[in-house]
Amino acid sequence: MCVIDISPTIETRRLTLRAPGMADAPRLARLMNDYDIAKMTSRVPHPYGLSDAEDFVALCQGADPRAGRNFLLDLEDEGVVGGLGFFTPPDGRLEVGYWIGREWQGRGLATEALSGALIWAARDWRRRYVVAGHFADNPASGQVLVKAGFLYTGEVKSLPSRARGEPADTRMMVWLA
């Protein structure tokens, strides 16, 4: 029998990646209510309030664990500092997205979280192929993806950003286990 662990925990050097719970909603709302984060994502609205965070947690809890997983990133002694999620668009391949709260950016945490999540996805979730896209005006995210082993496919898509209210050029990348 194949048993799916629906709320795995991933440990990296400084972070614990774990499933979100309703108790996280107030902190999530505080960290995510930041236009500079929202504008670099496809789906995060701006402004981002408590009800947005609660809806997000409820969505994670009801999601099909074969199609996606969402993790919050707990930094040792500091609590939640960001998030990372795998998701499968309706007619697409498994994708990954992530964010780090403003005060913790620039410390290698996104790279550490993504690298740990990819090891887990390959080893425990048996995934062999993950895609990602970053907006062309977000080179820091491109650098995170490159450091975690993604390669540029050469494809640039115009994809929506909810916070911007308009599409943005998106550089597509792929990672193979």
Ligand SMILES: CC(C)(COP(=O)(O)OP(=O)(O)OC[C@H]1O[C@@H](n2cnc3c(N)ncnc32)[C@H](O)[C@@H]1OP(=O)(O)O)[C@@H](O)C(=O)NCCC(=O)NCCS
């Ligand atoms: C992008 C983001 C996740 C990076 O998080 P982080 O923890 O600061 O990332 P890391 O410290 O692991 O790595 C950032 C890398 O980008 C580099 N970088 C930062 N600004 C850059 C810029 N303007 N141009 C090029 N590289 C840049 C850093 O130097 C670092 O690379 P290095 O370690 O080789 O020096 C964070 O800024 C964020 O949450 N942004 C908003 C949401 C977002 O963009 N999500 C991803 C959507 S695709």
